Amino acid sequence: xxxxxxxxxxxxxxxxxxxxxxxxxxxxxxxxxxxxxxxxxxxxxxxxxxxxxxxxxxxxxxxxxxxxxxxxxxxxxxxxxxxxxxxxxxxxxxxxxxxxxxxxxxxxxxxxxxxxxxxxxxxxxxxxxxxxxxxxxxxxxxxxxxxxxxxxxxxxxxxxxxxxxxxxxxxxxxxxxxxxxxxxxxxxxxxxxxxxxxxxxxxxxxxxxxxxxxxxxxxxxxxxxxxxxxxxxxxxxxxxxxxxxxxxxxxxxxxxxxxxxxxxxxxxxxxxxx
Amino acid sequence: xxxxxxxxxxxxxxxxxxxxxxxxxxxxxxxxxxxxxxxxxxxxxxxxxxxxxxxxxxxxxxxxxxxxxxxxxxxxxxxxxxxxxxxxxxxxxxxxxxxxxxxxxxxxxxxxxxxxxxxxxxxxxxxxxxxxxxxxxxxxxxxxxxxxxxxxxxxxxxxxxxxxxxxxxxxxxxxxxxxxxxxxxxxxxxxxxxxxxxxxxxxxxxxxxxxxxxxxxxxxxxxxxxxxxxxxxxxxxxxxxxxxxxxxxxxxxxxxxxxxxxxxxx
Amino acid sequence: xxxxxxxxxxxxxxxxxxxxxxxxxxxxxxxxxxxxxxxxxxxxxxxxxxxxxxxxxxxxxxxxxxxxxxxxxxxxxxxxxxxxxxxxxxxxxxxxxxxxxxxxxxxxxxxxxxxxxxxxxxxxxxxxxxxxxxxxxxxxxxxxxxxxxxxxxxxxxxxxxxxxxxxxxxxxxxxxxxxxxxxxxxxxxxxxxxxxxxxxxxxxxxxxxxxxxxxxxxxxxxxxxxxxxxxxxxxxxxxxxxxxxxxxxxxxxxxxxxxxxxxxxxxxxxxxxxxxxxxxxxxxxxxxxxxxxxxxxxxxxxxxxxxxxxxxxxxxxxxxxxxxxxxxxxx
Numbered sequence: 001x002x003x004x005x006x007x008x009x010x011x012x013x014x015x016x017x018x019x020x021x022x023x024x025x026x027x028x029x030x031x032x033x034x035x036x037x038x039x040x041x042x043x044x045x046x047x048x049x050x051x052x053x054x055x056x057x058x059x060x061x062x063x064x065x066x067x068x069x070x071x072x073x074x075x076x077x078x079x080x081x082x083x084x085x086x087x088x089x090x091x092x093x094x095x096x097x098x099x100x101x102x103x104x105x106x107x108x109x110x111x112x113x114x115x116x117x118x119x120x121x122x123x124x125x126x127x128x129x130x131x132x133x134x135x136x137x138x139x140x141x142x143x144x145x146x147x148x149x150x151x152x153x154x155x156x157x158x159x160x161x162x163x164x165x166x167x168x169x170x171x172x173x174x175x176x177x178x179x180x181x182x183x184x185x186x187x188x189x190x191x192x193x194x195x196x197x198x199x200x201x202x203x204x205x206x207x208x209x210x211x212x213x214x215x216x217x218x219x220x221x222x223x224x225x226x227x228x229x230x231x232x233x234x235x236x237x238x239x240x241x242x243x244x245x246x247x248x249x250x251x252x253x254x255x256x257x258x259x260x261x262x263x264x265x266x267x268x269x270x271x272x273x274x
Numbered sequence: 275x276x277x278x279x280x281x282x283x284x285x286x287x288x289x290x291x292x293x294x295x296x297x298x299x300x301x302x303x304x305x306x307x308x309x310x311x312x313x314x315x316x317x318x319x320x321x322x323x324x325x326x327x328x329x330x331x332x333x334x335x336x337x338x339x340x341x342x343x344x345x346x347x348x349x350x351x352x353x354x355x356x357x358x359x360x361x362x363x364x365x366x367x368x369x370x371x372x373x374x375x376x377x378x379x380x381x382x383x384x385x386x387x388x389x390x391x392x393x394x395x396x397x398x399x400x401x402x403x404x405x406x407x408x409x410x411x412x413x414x415x416x417x418x419x420x421x422x423x424x425x426x427x428x429x430x431x432x433x434x435x436x437x438x439x440x441x442x443x444x445x446x447x448x449x450x451x452x453x454x455x456x457x458x459x460x461x462x463x464x465x466x467x468x469x470x471x472x473x474x475x476x477x478x479x480x481x482x483x484x485x486x487x488x489x490x491x492x493x494x495x496x497x498x499x500x501x502x503x504x505x506x507x508x509x510x511x512x513x514x515x516x517x518x519x520x521x522x523x524x525x526x527x528x529x530x531x532x533x534x535x536x537x538x539x540x
Numbered sequence: 541x542x543x544x545x546x547x548x549x550x551x552x553x554x555x556x557x558x559x560x561x562x563x564x565x566x567x568x569x570x571x572x573x574x575x576x577x578x579x580x581x582x583x584x585x586x587x588x589x590x591x592x593x594x595x596x597x598x599x600x601x602x603x604x605x606x607x608x609x610x611x612x613x614x615x616x617x618x619x620x621x622x623x624x625x626x627x628x629x630x631x632x633x634x635x636x637x638x639x640x641x642x643x644x645x646x647x648x649x650x651x652x653x654x655x656x657x658x659x660x661x662x663x664x665x666x667x668x669x670x671x672x673x674x675x676x677x678x679x680x681x682x683x684x685x686x687x688x689x690x691x692x693x694x695x696x697x698x699x700x701x702x703x704x705x706x707x708x709x710x711x712x713x714x715x716x717x718x719x720x721x722x723x724x725x726x727x728x729x730x731x732x733x734x735x736x737x738x739x740x741x742x743x744x745x746x747x748x749x750x751x752x753x754x755x756x757x758x759x760x761x762x763x764x765x766x767x768x769x770x771x772x773x774x775x776x777x778x779x780x781x782x783x784x785x786x787x788x789x790x791x792x793x794x795x796x797x798x799x800x801x802x803x804x805x806x807x808x809x810x811x812x813x814x815x816x817x818x819x820x821x822x823x824x825x826x827x828x829x830x831x832x833x834x835x836x837x838x839x840x841x842x843x844x845x846x847x848x849x850x851x852x853x854x855x856x857x858x859x860x861x862x863x864x865x866x867x868x869x870x871x
Contacts, residue, residue, distance in 0.1 A: 035457065035460050036460075038463060038464060041477075042464060045467070046467045049328045049329035049470070049473075050328050051325070053325040053327040053328050053329070056325075059325075182298070185299055185306070189302070189305070189309065192306055192309050192313065193309065195313070196313045206320050207320065208323075277667060280664060281661075284664045285661070288650065288660075288661060291653060292650065292653055295652055369646065371611075371641075372646075372648045374612075374613055375611060375640075376636065377634075377665070378665055536613060536615050536629070537614070
């Protein structure tokens with residue numbers, strides 16, 4: 001534990017430097033924020049049309065308003081759990097030898113990347129908070145009443161855990177670079193599946209049983225589906241507690257997995273030379 | 275001209291030879307594309323399990339729309355997308371110079387340099403889906419409609435290409451451009467659904483914007499409309515005109531970008 | 541009629557200044573500061589057809605920028621040029637067919653395919669008739685001695701072999717002018733020598749005008765009689781290679797062999813002693829003082845053998861660059 005405390009200032013510094021780096025790419029930032037809304041808006045409109053055409057109040061256990069709120073909320077979840085380029089970056093560092101910099105300097109690659117990503121996420125969330133708030137305000141009619149303090153706490157916890165699961169899952173994928181030369185194909189496949197399996201495309205409840213149960217048993221639901229459901233108030237009481245505990249367990253699993261893969265990978269890496 | 279077509283043929287042949295050298299990777303990419311199509315089809319089926327029409331599009335007609343989308347997106351991804359994405363790197367590394375030295379139109383080289391064969395099968399899949407949907411709705415064969423469809427499909431392709439070219443040219447001015455793949459994903463998300471979904475007080479103007487100012491939503495909607503829904507001469511005319519305008523404007527912007535590159539590079 | 545004519549070529553451009561630290565980056569979001577860089581300043585020269593001319597200069601001197609302006613890749617800020625009777629930056633198709641630019645350490649060929657395939661693509665791009673193309677390929681592969689290597693993927697070739705392929709590709713369309721930017725950089729000695737030999741042969745054989753930038757004196761001495769020296773964007777010399785030493789050489793090397801076992805004391809009075817081996821010594825002496833120094837030494841010591849030489853060319857050049865750098869040090 002003391003080792004962590006000692007190392008903390010170093011990683012905080014990395015956090016600060018990374019934050020600076022992000023702010024430098026200004027045009028990138030402004031443009032990207034505005035453009036990120038478009039697919040959500042079109043998806044919302046599509047679902048409006050679907051409900052309209054069905055002439056039903058509720059589909060897949062979701063009322064129309066809930067569905068729209070869900071689509072907005074998964075965005076928030078993904079803000080925390082998406083790790084673009086993380087797995088690819090790790091695999092690339094292994095492949096072209098830049099991994100060496102982590103071995104030669106007194107720095108732990110995983111801790112470094114967590115600090116780096118944390119900084120990026122903070123910058124991103126800080127700058128998109130305003131436009132998102134605006135968007136949510138415009139759509140406020142669709143949202144259920146604001147959740148109570150307990151549920152809200154649960155929501156925030158689930159988001160932070162989603163960051164961890166997202167990070168360590170992608171990191172573990174990147175570690176595949178120690179064993180396979182070309183990981184990009186694997187990453188494509190996982191990325192494509194993830195979009196569907198995390199619930200970002202549509203809630204797994206829409207998929208007929210038994211497939212919906214399978215999807216809900218997987219950890220990927222925590223990346224988008226679960227936090228959104230918590231906020232919507234569709235996961236209450238003991239279900240919420242159970243869900244969060246399971247999320248903690250999954251996060252721990254992925255942390256352990258990533259660290260193990262890293263250790264084994266390093267052993268293999270040094271055995272074969274850079 | 276014939277010369278450019280021959281060159282394109284040569285580029286396609288050598289591109290294929292190069293991809294086949296990495297067979298495993300190619301197969302994986304094709305598999306992923308197949309997986310993605312499967313997901314979109316599952317989505318489509320799920321929707322129509324719950325409703326019988328979406329913004330006036332019934333199940334079979336919507337399937338035609340989906341097939342049209344597959345084919346169009348696949349054409350853009352096969353011929354243009356990876357080339358345009360590389361442009362930012364070429365600008366940064368200065369390797370764009372090599373393209374500028376050749377006695378070939380720069381726009382052609384930048385946008386058509388290599389062919390991504392992994393998405394090529396999707397064009398056929400998209401066409402197959404369209405054929406299946408036509409068969410299911412017992413579509414009466416109408417050569418006029420078919421001809422108009424092909425024309426509008428090409429216009430849609432032209433619109434998508436023009437937009438892609440504008441985005442590509444932007445890399446010269448923006449120091450670090452958003453990955454073009456991301457921007458293409460955004461554009462293609464606009465064209466993924468029928469534009470009729472933009473109903474309602476607030477969104478109709480937005481729909482209007484993306485149909486007539488930034489004509490993203492016309493790309494698939496119009497050809498699909500022409501084939502399976504009622505014909506609307508005004509929209510068809512507008513689409514054709516918009517395509518021409520966009521192609522001309524995007525070419526001008528591209529040349530401007532090259533000028534800027536050549537003034538700023540060292 | 542000169543094949544290249546440059547008059548007052550100038551290129552300056554603005555570079556955005558990045559501020560340090562967190563607050564600086566924040567400020568940079570709102571307002572940017574720019575610095576002016578003068579890459580090329582008022583450069584004028586003329587080159588006749590068939591000449592082989594070298595551009596010498598330290599890194600960042602403006603050699604590559606000048607070459608790029610002559611290729612039409614960059615617009616000059618001021619000045620004019622005519623190359624092959626075209627204005628280069630108008631980039632007429634006919635112009636682009638008549639010259640070639642090769643850059644060292646940069647690859648134009650397709651990485652994963654054999655060079656032969658890249659050559660075929662080249663043929664399509666330049667619309668070369670098949671029989672002429674085949675003949676040219678045969679000639680060039682023989683001259684460069686690459687033979688079967690054209691069937692191997694480019695990524696499997698050594699650096700030197702790759703460079704030869706690049707040169708072949710550049711010469712396929714029989715350009716009248718060949719521009720080379722550091723063609724032998726990073727290559728081993730054998731490859732360097734082969735390439736310079738081939739270039740010289742090609743120039744003699746076909747009368748192709750060549751303009752190359754380099755900072756390898758060996759290449760320059762082997763290939764070019766005429767040299768343009770550029771430092772900090774300014775052209776400071778344009779003439780024969782041999783003339784450089786005369787114009788810029790400040791010192792001469794005096795080699796002395798004394799009677800006896802060792803060199804005597806007190807030699808440093810006359811100049812900088814660069815070497816002492818047994819009874820032999822080398823002395824760097826100011827040009828102007830050479831006669832007086834020789835006289836003094838011959839009087840004072842017993843000299844068995846002596847010679848007066850020019851210092852090696854690269855030393856002279858290096859000295860020139862250093863001097864120029866000091867003169868034009870940034871404010």
